[in-house]
Amino acid sequence: MIRLAICDDHKIVREGIRQIIQEFHDIDLIENDISSGEELLQVIRKTEVDVIILDVSLPGRSGLEVLKQVKILYPEINVLILSMYPEDQFAIRMLKAGASGYLHKDSSPDVLIEAIRVISKGGEYLSPEITKLLFREMNSKHQELPHTILSDREYEVFLAIGDGKPNNAIALQLSLSAKTISTYRSRVLKKMNLDNNSDMIKYILLHNLSPTV
Incomplete structure (x- = not known):
């Protein structure tokens, strides 16, 4: 059983x-x-x-x-x-x-x-x-996309921001402070060579990373 x-x-x-x-x-x-x-x-x-x-x-x-x-x-x-x-x-x-x-x-x-x-x-x-x-x-010939180099926590914050959630809501969801979320956001932007939240959203849409139901 x-x-x-x-x-x-x-x-x-x-x-x-x-x-x-x-x-x-x-x-x-x-x-x-x-x-x-x-x-x-x-x-x-x-x-x-x-x-x-x-x-x-x-x-x-x-x-x-x-x-x-x-x-x-x-x-x-x-x-x-x-x-x-x-x-x-x-x-x-x-x-x-x-x-x-x-x-x-x-x-x-x-x-x-x-x-x-x-x-x-x-x-x-x-x-x-x-x-x-x-x-x-x-496959060693496979080129890594920028989002694949993010840590697990950075990736979660990245997706939440891309979903349009404000820092306070993300902080509540992940049981972190808004300041910590802001720090993760900065790391994501730097690692992915993006400028702002709009760039994150565009990236997520381009690479089909948004949730589907």
Whole structure:
């Protein structure tokens, strides 16, 4: 039996997954009311879990931060990322941080079930899109785009600014001060050789980095 926990801040997503997996007797949903990283950590401290379905965007600590902490504290737990962000935006970072798979939220129920089963056995679920990304990552001839050199935190701030969020809102989302967000913004502009927020937005649109639903 696969013991599954779902961490997503949208109840409709959690409920949708519950309805999908209730048809399969080899998957046991042990917790379906987790909407933040803090709640997830509380659950896995007291309950045995084999697989976690984790969203990228969460209130407080991001899914990326939560993933890293889970893998440090509970390396035996396998994590499947289920996100509205396209694979070329976060998949590589998530896999490097310890995720066993990455799916877009428009993936079919059959794909979701297959991914859960594969990673529950210690495997990795790689879609054709992610396989292509990994090949490009490993190809020494592949030219790095500016956004790929950003740290994980810089990248999160970059995307949030590109989404039109003010510094105060980003600070609240990432549990940081507005001053710290401003510092990250300056680093991003310098590393990417951009001048302002408008340049960030244009870059995100040009490289299809905006979230899709």
